[in-house]
Amino acid sequence: MHGGYLLQERVYRRAFGLRAVGELIYFGRTRYRGTARVLADGTRIAPGDPLGVIHFDNPRLAAIEVEPGNPRHREFVFLRLLRDSLTALAHKVRADSELGDLASFRGITWMPARGRHLGFETEPMPPGLRTRWLKLHFRLMLYAFYPETTRPAGNLTPYVYWLTRRQLLQHFAPAATSKTDAEAAAG
Numbered sequence: 001m002h003g004g005y006l007l008q009e010r011v012y013r014r015a016f017g018l019r020a021v022g023e024l025i026y027f028g029r030t031r032y033r034g035t036a037r038v039l040a041d042g043t044r045i046a047p048g049d050p051l052g053v054i055h056f057d058n059p060r061l062a063a064i065e066v067e068p069g070n071p072r073h074r075e076f077v078f079l080r081l082l083r084d085s086l087t088a089l090a091h092k093v094r095a096d097s098e099l100g101d102l103a104s105f106r107g108i109t110w111m112p113a114r115g116r117h118l119g120f121e122t123e124p125m126p127p128g129l130r131t132r133w134l135k136l137h138f139r140l141m142l143y144a145f146y147p148e149t150t151r152p153a154g155n156l157t158p159y160v161y162w163l164t165r166r167q168l169l170q171h172f173a174p175a176a177t178s179k180t181d182a183e184a185a186a187g
Contacts, residue, residue: 022086
């Protein structure tokens with residue numbers, strides 16, 4: 001099961017053109033297909049607008065979970081890697097002119113609404129076929145990485161995490177220089 005999930009993860013990243021940014025996230029582009037919306041900082045998103053996609057490196061997340069130490073230490077490691085990866089993304093976005101049209105970024109996870117202190121807005125995914133499919137996907141992923149676990153996976157409600165370009169740069173590259181941005185984008 002674990003090997004099958006890793007293959008599926010590689011195929012998914014390749015199919016959607018996702019590239020590693022830092023140690024914890026993959027980044028890609030898509031077009032927004034929802035209804036027009038305004039995020040908390042006033043950023044407007046209309047159907048068809050370019051949208052950045054943030055995808056966790058799920059095998060890396062699983063590796064953090066089995067590291068020795070207590071859960072608080074693993075949470076600290078996760079947050080450090082997430083901040084480092086979002087900093088790398090902010091520098092990449094600032095330095096790469098091809099990413100200048102991205103006003104917002106979106107990721108989907110089962111982790112409940114957190115991340116406001118990092119600039120994220122969160123909301124549960126609306127009910128529907130995609131939400132049901134993602135619940136199943138999350139269960140299979142957890143089983144692939146933790147087949148020995150007997151703990152219930154819970155509801156695993158998919159949450160949409162939004163991060164505007166303004167919030168990304170404000171929180172993760174507030175005083176970066178263009179040389180640092182160019183170096184970060186190359187890495």
